[in-house]
Each structure stands twice: as structure tokens, then as C-alpha cells.
Amino acid sequence: METTLEQTRVTNLVRLLNPRSIAVVGASADPSKAGSQALASLSGFLGKLMAVHPREREVQGFSCFPSIADLPEPVDLAILAIPAQHCVKAAAEAATRGIGGVFIISGGFGESGVEGAKLQDQLAEICSATGLRLLGPNTSGFINPRAGCVASFVPGVDRLPAGNIAVVAQSGGVNLSLSFLIERLGEGISLAVGLGNAADVTTVDVLEMLAADTNTHAIALHLEGVADGRKLYDTLCKVTPRKPVVALVAGRADIEEFAVSHTGNLMGSRQRTVSALMQAGAVVVETTDELSQAASILARRRLPPKVRNGVALITGQAGPGLLIADSLKSSGVEMPALSDETVTKIGTLLPPMTFVKNPVDTGRPGPTFPQIVQLVAQDSAIDAILVFALSEPSVLDPVKALMPAVDLTGKPVVFGTLGIGRDMDDAMKALRTCNLPAMLGPERLALAAIVLDADSRAQWSLAQQRLPAGVPTGERLAGAFDEDRAKALLRTYGIATPRSALCENRGEAIAAFQQLRSPVVVKIAATDIAHKTEAGGVVLDVRNESDLEKALDRIAKIPTVQPGRVLIEEMALRGVELIVGGVRDPSWGPVVVIGIGGVLAEALSDSMVRLAPLSRSDVAAMLGGLRARKLLDGFRDLPECNRDAIAEAAIAIGRLLEEHPEIAEVEINPLRVNKDYAVALDALVVLA
Template sequence: MMTQYGSTAGGDTGTGSAGERTRRENLDRMFNPRSIAVVGASRDPAKAGSQALATLAGFPGTLVAVHPRETEIRGVPCYPGLADLPEPVDLAILAIPARACVQAAAEAAARGVGGVFIVSGGFGETGPEGARLEQDLVDICRHTGLRLLGPNTSGFVNPAAGCIASFVPGVDTLAPGRIAVLAQSGGVNLSLGYLLNGLGEGVSIAAGLGNAADTDTRDMLELLAEDDNTDAIALHLEGVNDGRALYETLCRVTPRKPVVAVVAGRADIGDFAVSHTGNLMGSRDRTVAALVQGGAVVVDTLDDLAQAAAVLARRRLPPKPRSAMTLITGQAGPGLLITDALKTAGIDLPELGGATLERIGGLLPPMTYIRNPIDTGRPGPGFPDIVHAAAQDAAIDAVLVFGISEPSVLDPAQALTPAHEATGKPVLFGTLGPDGDLEKARRDLRASGTPMVLGPDRLALAGIVLDADARHQWLLAQRGDAPETPDAPGGAALTGPIDESAAKALMRSYGIAVPRSMLCESRAAAQRAFADLDKPVVVKIAAADVAHKTELGGVVLDVRDAAQLDAALDRIARIPTAAPNRVLIEEMAPAGVDLILGGVRDPSWGPCVVIGLGGVLAEAVADSAVAIAPVGRADVAHMLDSLRGKRMLDGFRGLPRCDRAAIADAAAAIGRIMRDHPGISEVEINPLRVNEVGALALDALVVLGDDAGVQ
């Protein structure tokens, strides 16, 4: 069966480039093909062109092949070239060497093919020559609307469409299902497919993007967001080139379909460079932060990725900062481990309401533990009613149930399904037992869409990802509420170098509080300023040619009287500089907790905001959090909550309870500064002194990049 698109040439623009609609339609054709051509078909079983035909043997649509001489291979009709195909196919698989692919792609485009999949390597990943070939392919795609998967990938499968566009034998065993796999690596794509199969799950579309010359992660996310067969997306990323655009795509996609991601590069954690806030967080941290801000759930392993996607494909919680759950367990020991994991992850296991407890109490023998978790002991006839009662508790968003398989006393579908159906709340089942029991339980629960996972650890994981998904969606929804300073000055050009005084003026103009100060060009001016300001003051050298003020003795603290002022000015005057008498006299800040607040510009993710606790130890333990700008109050609260030393903010050891709203406002302002001034490569407030009533930038640094002042 052929599609409705006779030509891939862009009909909706007149610019010589294919239109977006055509590109989008062709992407859909490629991944849901009803006709496929194998270019480079072969009778030699060792050749990719033979393997492609073998894996496509069960394809229910039209299958043709391109071969210079043959008229038929394995029962598949052959044509000498793509131009000779009787109809334009949705997908052409190019099982030919790299150097032949450009010509083939051009022919495919001319014949109205939807997309081509190139398995070969030998392109951008190998050097300049390969990169040229790859660019030629990209040009053909851009101009004609032809889509390209790869090159350098093991391909994709769409089991429901009977399309096994991969040369790896065994991939045809991947079952159809409702989880999409989207991997940067073909090997990870296959791994995830098999891991999902191991969980009893199948895939809708599972694609390895390879070099992603044309079809990239964003294209796929947009496609999958609209795909009726996909309920959740499992995403694997190694590196991200156009992060900001990916973030924006995620913001659109994740409210519709849950996205779970693994990001390679954990080993870089701890690999912190030592000189700048900009290097406090490795780029993987920025990637993870941006994915979370885009509403995705990020996990550490492929095992967790597969399991999380399987759960979220069936159930999501409504957006909420923290979801409340209850655990009902038939066995105390596993229940303790689940509770442990949930609490370690910060999940709220609140006290159940009095009516709930009373109802459950009537269903359980004395001496069972009825709080949260609820330990029923070995499940009895009242188990379904206990689940139901817990689900009906107004304080509870989701119910987790664990029970080792005992079919004679616990029928999972009967125990869990009514509670979900009556309340609409997710009710999840964790179990273990003989294989036969598990298969039956999974079959029974599938009808109601109840997630079932194996073992205590995975039930805890299920709860944790439900909560994370709901929180990230809540954060995403809040972001529209990020406070904007009405009088934000916009992108007035800055010229460098920018000294502390100018940097603080910039901060102040964005609403960040700074100490009262006066910039003095002479000793007399300094003395007048001293008279005017509240004592004690700090005297700082303000020469633009002095970078390391403190190290050179250019900062004198706690100056209380005229004699001390004179001594300070004398000391500073001895520092070799072109402007020895230029000083900043500044009121001493009250005591508080010192943070570092910075802004950096990531080549992929754009402006980012970084917050950490101040001091050498905080740097040594790398205790900081990053987010891509703009950030709202909720984002900053989330960042602060992720700090290991967050207790420092809450009145620890006699320290003041910090004004978190003031921190959030300052962080949001840093985001706006970065947004408004593309010429700034980095800003840093170190320290940001915080106490009960505000946050004060005691020192400020603004670094202009090479593109300083260029919008």
C-alpha cells in the first residue's frame, strides 16, 4: 500500500528548502512505513543487504529491492535503481557503502521516497572526508524533504507495523508495545528493547539515531508525542548539541507523554575544574538539570530507564511538588526496604486519616502495623478492602502494594483494580514468585493498566519516578510564574573590563541587593564616604587592573574609626596599580550564611544559573546546583533542596534561617542578566550573604566573552 505523498519536494514553501510539513510527514512515513525498498539487496547471507531482506521477511506491506542485475531475491522483486521503482516507497534502506549513499539519497528524494536509513559508518565520525559526505546527505534532506535516519546506526523497529529496519538478528523478537525507545546509540537502543522485553513490555518505535545527521532527538520527540501507539518515551543521550531547542521541545512533549532519560557521563561528576563557578558543574549536570526542567525524569541506569518507562506508560500523577503515597505490604521485611528507599528519595509517606485507619483496623488482626506503611501480615480476605480504603484517603496520591505471590490468598487484579477504578489514583503492584504466577498476574493486571514490577527495589523505583514526573511537571507549570522585574533594563551593551563597582551596579539594576557603598577616587573622598556610611565599613581597592583583591591585601574588613580608615588606605596605597587611591568604601554586611550565586553560558544549553554554598569545603565537596535560565522561585527552591548542605539554610548551628525567597529572586535576576546580555560569559556573586531578611551581594564579578556587547 502506498502513501498519499507522491513527492517529497517541499510544496509549502517557495524557498528551495523543503517545508516543515513535508519533512514531518516524511518522518512519519519513514517510521510507520507501508512500503520499503532495500537498496543493495544481496543473496550473500554475510551481506547487510541479505540480512535486511531476512529481517523484513514478515513485513506486511510492499517490499521491493534495488539490485543492478537481479530481478528477484528471496521472492522480493528487484529493480535496477530507485528511479525504477513502480511507486515511491515510504522507507528505503541503504545497505550500501558510505560513498554510494549520497547518490542513492538523491535518487530516493527524486522518486518521492519518505526517508532513507543508512547503516554504514564512514561519515562524520571518521573525519573531514566523511563529514563532507554527511553534509551532502543533509543538504539533500533540507532541500527535498527526504528524511534520513543515521548514518552509522543499527536502525529501528516498529513491531506493530511489522517493520524491522535493522540488521541485528534477533531484533525481530522485540514485541510490539506502548513504549518508545529513542537512543543516541544503536547498541543502547537494542539494549533497551531487550530490557523492556525482559520486563514483559514491548516497544512502539525503537530507534537508534546514530550520527543523527538529519533526524535528531527533537524530531523524534515531536513524532512520538503524536504517535498513538506510544504512551511513554525512554530516551538515551550521550551529548546534546542544540540543548536549548531540546529543552523547548521537552517542555512541549512531556506534559503529553512522560519522558524518562539516561544521560551518559556520570564519571565526570567530581571532575570539577577549580577556578570558576562556570566549572562548578560538569556539563552532564547541566544536561540533567535541563531535562528535568523540561519535565523529563532522569535515572542512572538502563535497567531503571526501562522500568520507569514501563510504569509511567501506564500511570502518571497530576503535577504536584511532592506526591504522598502509602505502602501496603504483605511481608514486613520487603516493606521495610521499600519504605527505606522511598524515604531516602524524599517521598512523603504521610499518616493516614483517622477514618482510613479505623476502616483498615477493622480489616486486620491486632498487632499488625497500621500506620504508613501498612503491614498486613500475610494477606487475608480483607486485603482488597484495605487497598481500597487507603486509596480513598484524601491525603494519598498513590498506593503501592507489595505481596509475594500467594494466589490462594491474594488475587492481584481483584485486590488492586477496584481501588484504582474507584479513585482514579495510581495503584501499583510489586511482587515476586514462581514464573507461572507472575505471568498470570501480569496478564490479569494488564487489562486495567495496573503497573506490576518485580521485587521491592522496583516498586520503590516506581513510586520514586511517579513522584519525580509529577514534580517536574509541576515545576514546568510554575515556570510561567517566574517573577520578572518590571524595570528590567534589557540588553544595554556592556563594555569591559567591568570592575566590582560596575558589576554591583548591574546587579542592583536587576533588583539584587548590594551593600551601600561609595566609589572614591581620592583619600579625601574616602574620608567623606566613611563619614556618611554606617560603620563598620569595608575598604576595597577599586583599580580595574587588580584582579585578586583579597590575596594582595586590597580588602580591609571591619574598619570602625578614622585611624583604622587611614591604616587601611595606607595599606591599599602600597599595592602596585595605576590607580592606587581608587577605593570602594562599603558598609559591612550583617552576619549570615554565604552562598555562591553565578551565571554561566553553556555552549549547548545557553544561560545557566549555579548556586552553591560558599567556602572552600563546599567547593571541595562540589555541593552546588545548576539550572538553565530562566529560573522561577520553584526552580530555585528545587535547586536549594538538592544541596547536600541545605541544612545550612535553615538555622543550623545558630546560623540564621535564610530568606529563600530572596535567594530565589537573586537567582532569577542572574538568569535575566544572562538572558539580556549575551555578551556576558559569566557572572558570579561570591559571597551572596543571606540572613533572615534578605540576600546581599558582597562581591560581584562580570566577565565578558569574546562576543562582548554583540547581541
């Protein structure tokens, strides 16, 4: 059976990142040279290590060959410690020799101007033509501690312990920062990669490889910009059910480009990235510290997919317990009440007057502490248990206190503590040996539950039935879209609009008014007027013919290429106004946004985005993520909103974008919603 180029690429990536043999090209005995540092860093390498140098026979004790072609075997990895301008030739030789991949130390490529970009393009071409893989250029490299493979040159990286967390970072500096933070937590890494310019090997490639890597139990992902978002999304949808992925997205203060619709303004590019990652089942965090902590938790434990998890807290000290409960509540994690049965049983184990709700405040832990943890863990409302106690080895052995509950129920029990100096190290190590996560400080303990819950909920949402992606219909829309035509298109997608009539002149308008139910709204219908209200082209609450005449007079004064053309429409019932729109993102493809309507919501950018196709649970998550979500539930004198009707409109907007690739933007603003239905009061369609 023939091996396809794609298969070769996959195999070669594994060879590059898990090499059994390495050649350092440009090896040197001069310790100031990169070729020397590369060899030194690889002193712990467990496989075959050889050197390439035109003249030397041996460097630092390793056999040296005059060229890549002369290597006695096709090594898995060639590290190119040679100037940029020689790298293209070396890569071509490596491909010919059957080498798996190359890693380039020197800079001077895409990041450094036109000449460098040319070199980088040539390297990428060699890779795509031959199946050779290239990491970087412009990266600090990678570390695979199990293989003793240290292709990175910052001091200490050779001492990163092997473990089960993979780091995949767009930036080399962040890759190392995360690896160091993970080491500080007492955890180890399976692989740490900085992708740099990503001329060949991308985030997607590494994620796909890690999905099958048995040493990797969780993936810590760092992203700056995302070039092919849709591919990343599709990959993550496949990877996250197998391996938890925690992501940190740079660019928090990103400024949005101007867009025709409000929809465009509502979506920051980072918001799209974060939303897509969550939709694909990843957990998104805000700091490197959270990223390393979250990955360390999820590498040990996941909760099964569930729409919402109940978390219990047992604390030996009330004050820190309150802070933990604060963190959980602010993050929307539920702390359900314990059952009466649980409370009664715990009551027999604690002194009277002790606070037995959730949190359970035991006071300073006593001998019954392990039983209390077991009782709480057995409560059916509880999916995960947090235990906090200041370090008092003579009073509480955390392993003995927690392990029975884990053994009994299989539920995750996470310990949080604080103490002096290194006093806690033994207990922390003992916990980790039993695969029990342990966190330092109240809010970090809360973070453990927040992350377990977020992962479980994301996986639940990902598993919900999703309509198949829409397929382009073949029919191609063209020409200008005014409101009337836009609404007609939306109606074919099942979106309700008010009864209306498009009138070319005053006579038609009067006739239409007699047919429609009063009151009506009269709107200018001219393809050259984008912002009808701002132009004074919308008259509300027209109840009789005299009002109608006045309205038509007023609109007639607006200069336009289509004078006298108006849309007369029955006024909709009161309701809550939303914006539901979609844009075709260059990286992420069709994206749907839902926001609260009106100028205030726009000023707040209170909106949620998801990639199409949407499931109903996606829309539920979007509505639940709006800061002003209270408005949907019958706030003050507003009606309760029909969430199903909103979901249908949003799903339809996604399908419209998928079936008509010629549409750049579509927007319903407002979608007016009450208890019974949702109706599009205005619509905008923009073709690409």
C-alpha cells in the first residue's frame, strides 16, 4: 500500500517531536556558538545523536559527518544551527535524505522583512512538496523530557520533569513561561512546543498529534492570532472529547475594525476566537497562572459531560471558605444545598452550632473529618468536592481525609491549603502520588472546581445534537438588498416578519394602509439609505390616514434615488429587542452573534458569538452569557422571552450564511421577542 504525502507528514511530525535520532547541523566546539549549545542541551538525549560539520570528524565526543547526505541513517530530527541563508539548501537535503523534520535556530525569516519571508516561503514549499516537517522558524524550540530531547536553549529547560501536560504555544517565550509555571506546581510535561512563525507545523498539526499521544493527559494552548480558525475549530471538536484543552488567548484589549452592521461592531476578533474555542469544548482562561493550574487539574481528572455540576465545599476555617464560595458564585458554579439526610448525618459528627449547609464549616478539623468528606461526596446533588484546611499535619492528613471519599464515590475531591514555607510539600506530594489534585490558597482551590465544571459543561454542549452544516444551495443572490427584499429572504428561512406592503407611491401607500391593521410604521424604502432612523425615514404609530399623509410628507423630504418609495408595516406587540446577526469571518467562517438591542447594549458590547451551525444548546449558552440576560425572563414590565423562537432565528441565520457564501453580513435589528414569538422588525443583507 502506498503511503500518501499526508500520511508522511503525520508520521514525520511524530518523528520531529519524539525523535529517536538527531543530527545537529553546524555542530561546534566553541561554546559561544549555537551549534555547541544545541549539542550541550541534548546531553540527556536518550537516542542517537550525531553531528554535521564540513571539516570536523568529531565534536564534543559525537561522530561528525561532512553533510546531511553523508549521515549514516535518515535521522528523525535535524537541528539546523547554521545561518538563515543556508537553511533552504539544508532542508532540501534533509528531505532527500528522508529525515523526519528540521528545527531552525537562527532568526531572519518571516519576522524580519522581505528577504527573510522569501526564505521562509521556500522552506514551506519544500515541506509541502516532500512531507519534511519544519518547526518554526523564529521559536525557542521544543522540549520532550521523556525522550531527553531539549531543542531549546534557555537555562534550566533540560531539567523540566516529564509529566502529562502538553504545552502548545504560539510564542516561544510563552511556551517556556508555561513550562516553568507547570514545574513550579510540581507537575511535569509530555511536550512543550513554541510554534513561532509556523511556516509548516501549526497548532492544528500538534493538536492532532497530541490527541493520540498516551503520555499527554491535558493540553495547555496559547494563541495570539488564528489564521485558519475553522480548521482549528474542527480539530478541537475532535480533540477535546479525548483530551481536555485549556486555552489562553492573547489580545484582550483588541480594537475592532469598523463594520457596516452593528453585528460587526459587536464582535471583537478575540471574542470570536474565545467563543469558537469554548464551542469546540476547550476551557478558556485569562492568565498563564490559571492556564498552568487548570491544565494540572484536568490532567488528573475530568468530570463527565453534564449541563451543570454541583460543587460542595468543606472547610476547616470559615473565612477562607467564604472567599472560596465567593469565587465559585462569581463564576456561576453551583453550590447546591446538601440533602436533609446528609445534613442530619453530618450533624452527628460535629459539635452543635456548627454551620452545616454548603459550605460545611467543620471548624478546626477533628477525627470525624474523613467521614464528613465521605458523607458529602455521597450526596447525589454533588459532583465534585472541595476541601480547604490550613496545614496542620498533626490534626489532618489530607490523603487519609480525602482518599476514602474518592474510593467510595469516584467523584473528584480537591484539597486546598496554605502553611509556612515548605511544610506542606510532603502532603502535596503525597496527594499527587494518589492522583489527588492539591491547590495552594482559597481562590486556587475554587479555580479547580471552576475548571472541572467548565470542561464538563463544554463537553456536554459539544455532544448536543447539532444540525448538519448547511451546504451552498447553488443559487447565487445578487443585486442590492433593501429591507423588503432582506425580509423576504429571511421569511424563506422561517423567520417571521410583520405584515407589510412595499409601496412605490402615495396611492399605493393609502391603499396598503386600508388593508393593514392599524397602527402601522411607515419606513423609507430606498436602497441608498442605510440608516433609516438616523435619516428621519421611520415614522412609528401611524393610526389614521391623516397621520399617514403627514408621515409620507416627512419622508418625501429625504433626498434619495427612489423618492416616494415606502414600506408600510403593522406595528408589532411590545417585547424585548435583540440583535441577531451573522458575518463571514475570514478565519472562522460563518459566525452568528446575539445581542440585546438598543444603543446602550451596543455601547456595552453585550453580545455573544458562536460559529455556525448552531445547536439549540449553543443558543442557550449564548443567551445565558449575555450580561443583561435578566431582561429575557420578564424583567420589570417586559414580557418573558420565547427562547425557542430566538434559537430558531439564530440557527436560521447561521444556515443562511452557510447556504449562501455570497452573503458577507446579515442582521436582524431588532428581533422583537415576547412570550409567544420572535419577529424581525428590520433586516439587513450585505453581499460580498
